[in-house]
Amino acid sequence: MPAPDLQLLIDAALEAGKIATRFSGTTAQRWDKPDGAGPVTEADLAVNAMLEQMLPAARPGYGWLSEETEDSADRLSKDRVFIIDPIDGTRSFAEGSRTWAHSLAIAEQGEVTAAVIYLPLRNLLYAAAKGQGATLNTEKIRVSELGVLESAEVLAAKPNMQPQHWRQGQVPEFKRIYRPSLAYRMALVAQGRFDGMMTLRSSWEWDIAAGDLIIREALGRCSDRAGLPLRFNNAIPRLNGVIAAGSGVYGLLSEQLEPESPGIAP
Incomplete structure (x- = not known):
């Protein structure tokens, strides 16, 4: 099919x-x-x-x-x-x-x-x-298999590093890199060029849908910021952010994030 x-x-x-x-x-x-x-x-x-x-x-x-x-x-x-x-x-x-x-x-x-x-x-x-x-x-x-967050290169905009997005306000250490296209960021993670990506704002489905499948088929994990699977064709086509990475970096990022957005970060 x-x-x-x-x-x-x-x-x-x-x-x-x-x-x-x-x-x-x-x-x-x-x-x-x-x-x-x-x-x-x-x-x-x-x-x-x-x-x-x-x-x-x-x-x-x-x-x-x-x-x-x-x-x-x-x-x-x-x-x-x-x-x-x-x-x-x-x-x-x-x-x-x-x-x-x-x-x-x-x-x-x-x-x-x-x-x-x-x-x-x-x-x-x-x-x-x-x-x-x-x-x-x-x-x-296929995605990166790195399992150490301190060594990871993560695609994210600077506002995502504000303390309110992280549990107890503790921002983890990793190398932050930025690319303007959200779809391209997700593709680069699927390719293994970078170890993970995240966007913590409410995000449109059309920015994310293709990257979600490409990452998962490259053996990565992809979810909203609360760790829930992404579901598409919603009445309001927005999602609660995105976290995507290989399983090791994904787990380390997701366990340190606040599951709900306190504001808007691009």
Whole structure:
């Protein structure tokens, strides 16, 4: 069942890359969304328009959830749903950086079953189907097996290191590194390039869905900040943060985190 869906997502991601790279990020038209929801560019909209035409046409029974499409409750009645971020890392795209990605996933009854994260300017295509492992450019990948937190390299934004996020206010020691695209951070953990990642704010499903499956199929662990499995296609498509790593670093991080967010950290 997942294999045909995965190939569909791969084909769609490659086409998305062709469209997005026709635009120059620094000269593409850009708008700010209402309520401080961040920027959107003409490239985001062009990619979204193509995906919204291509994917539902290929799977007419599937629901649709995308950052750049007005949400509809219709998806809640569907067993399977596309969860799409046309360009994850729009600010990076607009600045002319190469660290933005297309993030495409399919969830069935709340669980992601096929996923792709594609960085066209870096020629990196991460993919996974449930029960079939994870790949980078068709080569199998797996997470880091490190089990010592002090030696770990963890992808996280600086506000996540504030004491209120940690039990007894004790911030653990590890090397913090940052990449702007949340999807790319998750893919790098799946690849074993970094030992873990976390984001402690309430996070949109489309930023996380593809990375969740790719990490789990790379033999890693992925959950919300309270340690609960991630479930998708929620009525309000937000999750209580994300922690992802190999089993050793995951356990060390999760046991020291406060399970509920005291505020917002990017």
